[in-house]
Structure formats: structure tokens, C-alpha cells
Amino acid sequence: MPEIRVRLFASYAEAAGTDELRVTLPAGATAADCLAAVRAAPWAARVPPGPALAVNRRYARGDVVLQDGDEVAVIPPVAGG
């Protein structure tokens, strides 16, 4: 049962009231499964179905299989520059 560190930023962190969550998922779970778990929370109404995701600090697709201790970031629309 991989335990995942979920990072939240900007408006998502503000909506959640925290910038970090711990999520435990079944073995073989993917980044998309992790996102689904995060989006199930009431605060997550503002998180769209398909936000950009990063796994271990690199952009990743939803079908990446997660390992215990992985870090998944839900990346809001970016506005750097």
C-alpha cells in the first residue's frame, strides 16, 4: 500500500487549507488514482479533472504507477514570468 506525499500550491493549497497531504493507495495505483483521491475531498471542487501532475518533481502522465514514498504534485495553471 504505497503512501504518497501530495503537494498542493497556490489557489489549491489555499482552498485545501494545507500545502501537503498524505494519501495511502492500493498497490499498483497511478498518479491519476492519486488525483482522484485528492479530488474526492470537499475543498477540491476547484481542482479540474485533468490538471498537470508532477511525480517526484517532474511532469508526469496520469498512467505512471506510484511507489511508496513518491511525491505527487497537483499543478495549478502556471503564471510565471
Next chain:
Amino acid sequence: MRAWLTDRAIDVAELLAAVAADGNGGTVVFLGTVRRSAEDGDIEAIEYSAYREMAEPELERIVAEALAQWPGARIVLQHRLGVVPTGEASLVIAASAPHRADAYAASRFLIEETKRRAPIWKKDRFASGGTRWVEGRPAGGER
């Protein structure tokens, strides 16, 4: 390291010095500056935040891609975080190359990829005291 995040005002002269090279005849400096505009209202500053552990490596990857595309170029990029007042630079890119066309092209690539990929967010701060998250664009989206 050729890309940094900083919490202080960016020193443009320092970045220019970092890309100076005897063989490079063209240098382009791009500054992204916090601005006030009629449509956005009375902005007195923008507060930048980032996924710091990812933003710096991602910016570094963008610089590496530019260097692969324009051999001979020298590039540094700095993005400021925290509260940046109107009129001050939030981003500075310095790119030098043997010839100006490559320096311009590399500079343009760097700013566009930074805006597309860097996990950085901003919040407008108004003179009235209010704040507002700036709706960005989906990370990694269309160029």
C-alpha cells in the same frame, strides 16, 4: 547552475557579466516587469510563489534545451519570488551568442518555455489591500 530562483531584487549587471564571452558578439537581455494596467486595476505588487524543489530544476532543463539548440550560446535565467513591486523585474534572462539571431531566438525560447512550464504562480496585490490569484495557463500546454 544557470537558472536560479531568488527572493531579492535581480542584479542585471551580474547576469550580463555571467554571459559575457569574447566570441559572442550579440547579447539579448529580457526583463519581465510587474506592471499596472487599466484592465487589471490598481496593482501595487505581485506575489510570486513556486514549487521550489521543482521550479529550479525545470528552469535548468529549459536552459539546457536552449544550449543544445543554440550551441555557443551562454545563458542565465533568474526568477524572483515573493512580493515584487510594480516596476521591478520578476524575471531576467540574459543570452549571448556568436551572432544576434541566435541570441534573440534563444531568449524568445527561454521566456516562452518558462511561462509554459515553470511551476510558478502569482497573486495580484491591489493598493486597496485586496488580493487575487492570477488565472494562469495549464502547465505544459500548447506553445
